[in-house]
Amino acid sequence: MxxxxxxxxxxxxxxxxxxxxxxxxxxxxxxxxxxxxxxxxxxxxxxxxxxxxxxxxxxxxxxxxxxxxxxxxxxxxxxxxxxxxxxxxxxxxxxxxxxxxxxxxxxxxxxxxxxxxxxxxxxxxxxxxxxxxxxxxxxxxxxxxxxxxxxxxxxxxxxxxxxxxxxxxxxxxxxxxxxKVKEKLDKSGCIDKIIKYYGYKQNSYNFIIESLSVGGYAARVPSQNGKFDLYDFMVIPNNDEEFFQMIVHEFGHSYVNPLTEKNINEINRYDNLFTPIKQAMANQQYGQWQYCVNEHIVRSVAYRNLYFYFGKNASEYYINLDTSKNFIYINAITEKLKEYENNRDKYTTFDDFYPKLIEVFKELSEKQKG
Known part of the structure; x- marks a missing residue:
């Protein structure tokens, strides 16, 4: 029994x-x-x-x-x-x-x-x-x-x-x-476009759905091969352009943020640029200059990719929208990114080009100081 x-x-x-x-x-x-x-x-x-x-x-x-x-x-x-x-x-x-x-x-x-x-x-x-x-x-x-x-x-x-x-x-x-998300990702091909734009592939890309989230969040965890497993915790926008730019944006943080951290001493030399937009940035959860720098860069990259795959009007819509939210350096950065896009034989990866973006902040800083 x-x-x-x-x-x-x-x-x-x-x-x-x-x-x-x-x-x-x-x-x-x-x-x-x-x-x-x-x-x-x-x-x-x-x-x-x-x-x-x-x-x-x-x-x-x-x-x-x-x-x-x-x-x-x-x-x-x-x-x-x-x-x-x-x-x-x-x-x-x-x-x-x-x-x-x-x-x-x-x-x-x-x-x-x-x-x-x-x-x-x-x-x-x-x-x-x-x-x-x-x-x-x-x-x-x-x-x-x-x-x-x-x-x-x-x-x-x-x-x-x-x-x-x-x-x-x-x-x-x-x-x-x-x-639904898998269908959207496959249709847009945005992961392959991210890899192509930044010039190298990470260990893995992982979209974890947060249906109750108000937006999207990026994270990365080191893998055993020296690369990283990238994560995007995100809501699902209905609009294809919004979906595309959010994916490029969130995964972009895992490429851009480490470069800013690596060059933080140089970046901090131009923190006078933060002063006129500090309160507006803090209200949007970007209360430190380096966070502000990261946001400007990943948004600019996202909007350049929007330009390539959805057209000028889509790109300009988001650039104008962010400018109205006091991301006032986006136009200068997006313009500089054209140099990267037109010289990929010289700049194999985004890492190679990052010092040129620092020059943008340097020029803007010197101009602001008069």
Whole structure:
């Protein structure tokens, strides 16, 4: 009799582990209370996925009132997903993980930082060996201890709320989002265009859908081959031009930001350019000069690519829009990028050309000083 029970239990576990699985599109990642949540994924030049740990994070952000999370007017699903979150999870808005998130949020733990720190844990929220959490993320959270505590409380929240069951109930929704993004990516060919423009390929490109996000965020994690795994956490714009420029923009950060950091001493010599736009930049979450520099450059690259693949009107629309938001150096940078585009035999990669962009800031700085 005991053997029969054991065999029956094993059979049940096996069946549970197969719930909702589709070959080539899903992988088992999350386990909670005997129910299996899965990562919905389509692979390719750019991997596209909905990740349980990111959806779990968004639920906590929703409950904490994070301004980087939408509660209505989603691009897809006509708001029912956010409404389902409200109905299912609202009674858990006083949980320890929500309170801790609110505390960290007051310190600056919002926008790109929360999804980025989720790259340093596995799918069961255990720390990944050999990956150190960057100091900038620790600073945004207050300290590293807060992030470690957050992981622990998030795991407890997942189990208490039976998050995996909620996730599985919405697998059709997630699968639809993944298919839509993959179709858009394949149609635009934007990853190949990014690789061509910057002149070299990174280890991997990963689009993780955040349907509740107000925008997009870039992150990168070192891989074993000396390159990086690039991540774009992003909402899905309906407009093809907006989708294209956001992809080029977010993945562009992983190319541009390290170059700015490498040349930061030289860049800081021209920080007088920040003075007239400092408040406007801070209001848009770019409160430091180097962040402002990065934004000007990645936006300019995105708009040059828009020019090539969507035409002059599309490019000028975004340039004018950003200029109205006080990105006042974009015209000078986009003009300089033409030199890069016309001399790729001399500038094999964007890294080779970056010093020429520094010259733009130098010239503008000297002109401002009179």
């Amino acid at each position: 005991k053997k029969v029970i054991i065999y029956f239990s094993i059979l049940c576990l096996a069946l549970v582990s197969l719930v909702g699985c589709k070959s080539g599109k899903e992988s088992t990642t999350f386990v909670s209370s005997g129910v299996v949540a899965t990562s919905i994924k389509e692979s390719g030049t750019c991997n596209v996925s909905v990740e349980p740990k990111i959806e779990l994070l968004q639920v906590v952000q929703y409950l904490a009132g994070d301004q980087s999370i939408k509660r209505e007017k989603l691009s897809y699903d006509y708001e029912s997903y956010s409404e389902d979150i409200k109905v299912y999870f609202s009674k858990y808005d006083k949980e320890p993980v929500v309170n801790l998130y609110k505390k960290m949020m007051m310190n600056g733990f919002s926008f790109s930082t929360p999804p980025s720190v989720m790259l340093y844990v596995d799918d069961n929220l255990n720390r990944i060996q050999g990956l150190d959490i960057p100091n900038e993320y620790n600073s945004d959270a207050g300290n590293e201890e807060n992030i470690i505590k957050f992981y622990k409380l998030l795991a407890e929240f997942r189990k208490k709320t039976k998050f995996d069951e909620f996730y599985i109930q919405h697998k059709a929704y997630y699968t639809g989002l993944v298919s």
